[in-house]
Amino acid sequence: MSLRATTTETLSTAEWQELDRRHHVHPFIDSRAIEEKGTRVIVGAEGSHLIDSDGRRILDGMAGLWCVNLGYGRHELAQAAYDQMVELPYYNTFFRSAPPPTIELSRILAELTPGDLGHAFFSSSGSEANDTIVRLVRRYWDVRDRPTKKTFISRTYAYHGSTMAAASLGGFEAMHAVGDLPLPGFEHVMPPYWFAMGGPDETPEDTAERAARALEDKILELGPENVAAFIGEPVIGAGGVIVPPDDYWPEVQRICREHDVLLVCDEVITGFGRTGAWFGAQTFDIEPDLMTIAKGLSSGYAPISAVLMTDAVFETLSAGGVIPHGYTYSGHPVSAAVAIENLRLMKEEGLVERVRDETGPLLQERLRTLADHPLVGEVRGVGLLGALELVEDKATRKHFEPMGRVAPIAHEHCYDEGVVLRAMRDVLCTSPPLSIEPHEIDELVERTARGLDRTAAELGLG
Ligand SMILES: Cc1ncc(COP(=O)(O)O)c(C=O)c1O
DSSP states (O other): OOOSOOOTTTSOHHHHHHHHHHHOOOTTOOHHHHHHHOOOOEEEEEBTEEEETTOOEEEETTHHHHTOTTOBOOHHHHHHHHHHHHHOSOOOSSTTOOOHHHHHHHHHHHHHSSTTOOEEEEESSHHHHHHHHHHHHHHHHHHTTOTTOOEEEEETTOOOOSSHHHHHHSOOHHHHTTTTOSOTTEEEEOOSOHHHHOOTTOOHHHHHHHHHHHHHHHHHHHOGGGEEEEEEOSSBOTTTOBOOOTTHHHHHHHHHHHTTOEEEEEOTTTTTTTTSSSSHHHHTTOOOSEEEEOGGGTTTSSOOEEEEEOHHHHHHHHHTOOOOOOOTTTTOHHHHHHHHHHHHHHHHTTHHHHIIIIIHHHHHHHHHGGGGSTTEEEEEEETTEEEEEEOSBTTTTBOOSSTTSHHHHHHHHHHHTTEEOEEETTEEEEOOOTTOOHHHHHHHHHHHHHHHHHHHHHTTOO
16 A cells, blocks of 8 residues: 555546545535535645646635635745744643744734733634633633633524534534533523524614623523623624624623623634734724634644633633643644744735725625625625625515525535635625735626526526
8 A cells, every 4th residue: 555645646536536435534524415526626726716636726715714814825834834843843832841933922912912812822723722711711710719600601603613612602503413512501692693583673783782682681591600701703604604783792791791701702713804803803892801713823824723811811710720721732833833924924914904995895895796686685794704695585584495405506506606605504605815806806706696696597596
């Protein structure tokens, strides 16, 4: 058996697909689809485009999985990884040791983040970071001698990852059904999702007010003495790009403060420029006690995530003595070096300002031209996040039945037109690289429009 890496020169698409079918178990496994249609084999990428094993170039309207913020093919990041691998490929951060890039990155994050989130605990993925938050927050309340404050409140449609605790925080029934979740101590309330949850006479602001009320009611029902924290994504991402009205987060924050409940922002998607500010917390005026970051921290070039915490949280945790929690790859020096270079380039190139002033407004304006399409019930978004809600009846916001049939069809047609979007229920989402060029935004919207036309035709509507 050869252990040498096989390249695309030696295998055809069909051969890769056959090997993949036989041996590779994918996340969010859909073996039947892989069996029927075969895996898309992506062999390269450049800027905002992917290149598949047949040499086709496809516009990546999802920046990988909401993460390749700087775009593909940045040699500076490869060089940073190479240099660090030569210098020190690995050392741990246990037992009073740390490599310089890890220390340096924690300083940079303390400066970059809003408020006094002055301390960083590193791990490799958003899920691990959220698991860490569950342990640290429960420990925090133990140290403060309030050991009953243990329950986490999050929201339906939230996505916080796939480990047992992260999936318990998440608000997806289908995920809860795998592994008998949620674990005890996890509760969910409604999000400010007007399109699907707003009453016929409600405005988005009314729905958001009701969602904030639901949080307060839940805290009171459980007893504030039992509630540890509320966690939310500033904009729910994988749950369908649910953008809250401006009043929602300030009210949630007021409620958390009033009942002595810690406020956690999961910025795994919204962090690092996605909403047109460095963090979603700045866009939506939130001062969290803890923050989860991952994805855009390294533009996906190396796995890295972090839990950021305020001085007050850190000092309480420190007062409690040793915390037996950590990962072999906590603060991995190669990932940290890549993240530092990524943040340096983002600053040097003014990428966040570009999203705020140019590409963000352009994507929002261009996407809204799709509002007239017969399938589109709502266009929403902020910065370089966007979503199209696909419906049968625009006036009543009625979705097709069964829910979740139409967006995957649209996703396939859009892919065939040369743009990757994401289908979630009957929402089509986009989250392109922050480096996307204005003409590529036009391309993204035009290809999506053609994909929607083909979808309407397949449904017999066009
Ligand atoms: C908001 C949010 N939190 C956490 C996660 C989990 O991150 P990971 O897949 O790196 O574990 C994701 C992944 O999409 C996410 O969108």
